[in-house]
Amino acid sequence: MKKTSILFVCMGNICRSPTAEAVFRKYIEDADLMDAVVIDSAGTHAFHIGNPPDRRSTTVAAERGYRMDVLRARQVSAGDIEQFDYVLAMDHENLSILKQLAPSHLRDKPQLFMSFAPDYGLSEVPDPYYGGANGFEQVLDMVEAACDGLIQTIRHQSGGR
Structure with a gap:
């Protein structure tokens, strides 16, 4: 069975997209779908290649049980868009x-991550990098909502597993 592959993308790959990767990885583990899904994240810019996620993101995520310490920033490539089923x-x-x-x-393959949380009322996950701590909490709330919708979509596509 082919694994469903998901790539989360933000600007620098140190706040929003690694948060989404960590949250979705936990959701997939909890749903016992690790053998059916490949998860990664990347940034559109090369600002932070090789660096760990922003400590504020890591701290907020850890408070809710998500691990980000093993993640490292990388830049997205055209090959990623071909390789991954979902480019978010x-x-x-x-x-x-x-x-x-x-x-x-x-060209139509990449889509907005928040499209998986239409009831949330926002189409974009705001960049918390230059804001205060509550921005990282808001990002995590939004990511959790969109991850709920994404896992439902994947379950539906895989026959309800």
């Missing part, structure tokens, strides 16, 4: 960059 951008700016990076036949 945190905001419109990164979505636009992904669509430009994508091969022409895959």
Whole structure:
């Protein structure tokens, strides 16, 4: 059986996308779907390649039981858009960059991550980097909501596992 692959993408791959990767990894583990899913994250910019996630993201995530300490930032590539089943951008700016990076036949593949939480009322996960601690809490709340919707979608596609 082919694994479903998901790539979460933000700008620097140190706040929003690694948070989404860590949360979704825990959701998949809790749902006993680790053998059916591949999860990764990346950034559209090369600002932080090789660096761990922002300590504020890591701290907030750890308080809710998510581990981010093993993650390292990397930059997204055109090959990622071909390789992953889901390429999920945190905001419109990164979505636009992904669509430009994508091969022409895959321009519609990248999508907004928050599309999996339509009832949340926001289409973008805001970048908390220059804000206060509550911004990281808000990001985590939004990521959890979208991860709930994403796991439901994957379960539906895999026949309800």
